[in-house]
Amino acid sequence: MTLPALRSLAAAATLALAALPAAQALAQDAKPKLIVAISIDQYSANLFDEWRGTYKGGLARMASGVAYRSGYQTHSGTETCPGHSTLLTGKHPNKTGIVANAFLDPATRRPVYCVNDTSVVLAHDAKASPVGPARLEASTLGDWLKETSPQSRVVAVSGKDRAAITMAGHKPDGVFWLFSGYGFTTYVPPGGDAAKALAPVAATNRRLAPRWTQRPTWTYQTPACRAAATTVEIGGKTWESKLPPDGYAASIPAALINSPAGDEITGEAARDLIKHYRLGQGPATDLLAVSFSATDWVGHRYGTRGPEMCEQMHRLDATLARLFVDLDALKVPYLVVLSADHGGSDIPERLRAQGYPAGRVSASEVMGRVNTALMAEFNLKKPPLAGSPEEVMLLEVAGVDREKLMAAAVRTLAAQPELAAVFTREELLATPIRKGAPPEEVSLKERFAMSAHPTRSPDILSALQPLTSLGTGMNGDSRAGHGSPWNYDRRVPMLFWWKGARAEDRFIPVETVDIAPTLAAAIGLTPPADIDGRCLSLPAGSGVACPKAP
Incomplete structure (x- = not known):
């Protein structure tokens, strides 16, 4: 990113942060016109607890509402695809069918990608590997909404296809994800109108196009993050945890996506989609699902306790602040939930140096x-x-x-x-x-x-x-991982915010499968009878009215 662009970004973030307190003073009593479901990939409850006191923007706002500090992805396979499949279905992976990022294809008995879907093609390239919702065996909040209220608009966007697709469900008005070197794409039926399908992100992609050939930079924007720099020995070789990371810009597309810039791009797309679909402005309640992927990309490559994650937390906080400015500008009641697909842990060598048996x-x-x-x-x-x-x-x-x-x-x-x-x-x-x-x-x-x-x-x-990881850690893509059944990978925050929400920390553990029935109650939907989650009672103003137990 160029220096002028960085300065422009910083100025926008400052304005966004300044606008937040005024928005928090507004009261909300009406049924939400817009539901915003946010996932932060690999955002463990440990990360939330560690950085909560430093947030000043969008994450600070979310922390100022009803905060469940111990939400759980209750299942064992704590990976991106299964975790996202629980968020808006209300079901564990054994019922969503999304039990791993890759699982066995019943027909071939060979591993297949969790959102592989041969009934569709990618809008920007019909020859690319097709992805879609066919393997998702459960319906989502968006599906329930569309069935009850066809006028409602359901839109999802993410840095990852598997996150956007499993949150969007089977009947979205738009579902988009970042395709390296191109921009945001979606799926269409064979022979479908690709240009029409891509129109909602066309402006986003035009702005993004020059950046695929501009060597990005990743430097310290938060001076306090410098103190987290460390030197770690992995596999007999010394690795420096610092900014910019060694070899960071060797591949421009990878550098752009696998850093805080990846979430900033996703945030831009989400804001464009709000305008394009006029979310919250129609006659019925709409749903926007946004999954930010960069925390996971940073966590895998650099761990969770270094300057890389420090900068990621601060820049994501500012990215969410800009999103909230646009949401506030709608001047409609809206309800936001923020959680994660799974948690994560730090690099084993750094944990071992701190006395943990990693x-x-x-x-x-x-x-x-x-x-x-x-x-x-x-x-x-x-x-x-x-x-x-x-x-x-x-x-x-x-x-x-x-x-x-x-x-x-x-x-x-x-x-x-x-x-x-x-x-x-x-x-x-x-x-x-x-x-x-x-x-x-x-x-x-x-x-x-x-x-x-x-x-x-x-x-x-x-x-x-x-605290055991597979592999040598020599591959820069996987110095740290997740996917275990242990609580550091299962425990995630579950945060609810609406205008007028008062800060309330809730310590009794809950589950991510509770999110969908809670949101459904806010907009008068009845979830399928076989969901695993339950409605969480939220204070007046949220719109949530949980059904009485029989």
Whole structure:
């Protein structure tokens, strides 16, 4: 980004921050004309707690409403696609069908991307890998809204396709995500009008176009972030956590997306979409879903405790402030919820230096040991297992009883010190899931059952020991990760705000599946009877009127 652009951005952010207190003084009594559902990818409750006192913009506003500090993605598979699928469906992944970022295709028994959809094509490039909502087995708040109120507009946007699509549902008026090197795209039926589908983001993409060839910069805009710089040894090599990161702009598109700029671009698109669709200005309630992806991109590459995440938190705060200025300008009652698809943790080496028992695990070493043991036990010449220690598939082995092989595989996997628990898919499918059980007390088996699907899950699912990451960390894309069943990956904030909301911290744990029924109650919708969540009672002014228990 050029220096003039940065100065312009900073000036806009200053104006946005200054406008927030006045907006908070306005009271809201009417039914919301607009629901805004915000997800921050990998925004753990730990991140919220750590940075809450420093926020001055949009995140400060969200923290000043009703704040559930212990929301839970209750399931075990804490990845982007499953987590987003819970936010506006009210269902755990075992019911949404989105049990992982990639899962087994029932027809081919091969891994397939969670939003792979061969019934559509991408609007900007019909030859690109198609994505759409076909594999989402649940309806969303937007679907309920469109069915009851066809005049309502449902719009979603994100840096990631899987986030936008799983929040938008099956019947959105518009769903858009960032395609590296191009801009925001969407899907259309084969032969559909691509230009018409892309029209809502055409202006956004025109502004964005020059930036794909302009080498970006990422420097300290918040002086206090300099103190978080560290030097860490990973795999015998020294890595400096600093700004700008080493090699940051080697690829311009990657640098633009995998930094705070990625969320700033998404925020611009969201504001453009508000204007294009005239959200909140029509005869019925509208829904805008926005997922900000950069916290996840930064967390994977640089961890959660360095200057990179510090700058990300401050710049995202300002990005949300600009979004709120545009929402306030609508002069209509609106209700906002902010949560996350999953949490996350820091780089194992940095955690270990702080005294935590963190470490890394080689998937090939664990699987090698297990396969070697099974080959010896059954006198086999080839490994009988495929996949990773966390997701194991039994291969067809002639002359070997499958049940005996399964039992031996579970026993051998469970004996590995890197693994905390091992379950078969059939065992998990038979496990009762207690609706409304305290999410922090749900057993490990129940967490896995919430992520188990009869045709999409592998034969065996395992949990790594806490604070353990797969891989060497030498790949800059994955120095830190998530996806575990442990609370640092499950616990996320759930924040509700509306004009006139008073600050109220709520400490009793709740679940992300509670968000959809709560929003539904605010606009008079009845969710499907088989949802897993419940309506959360919010103070007067929010519009939420939870149905009385039978």
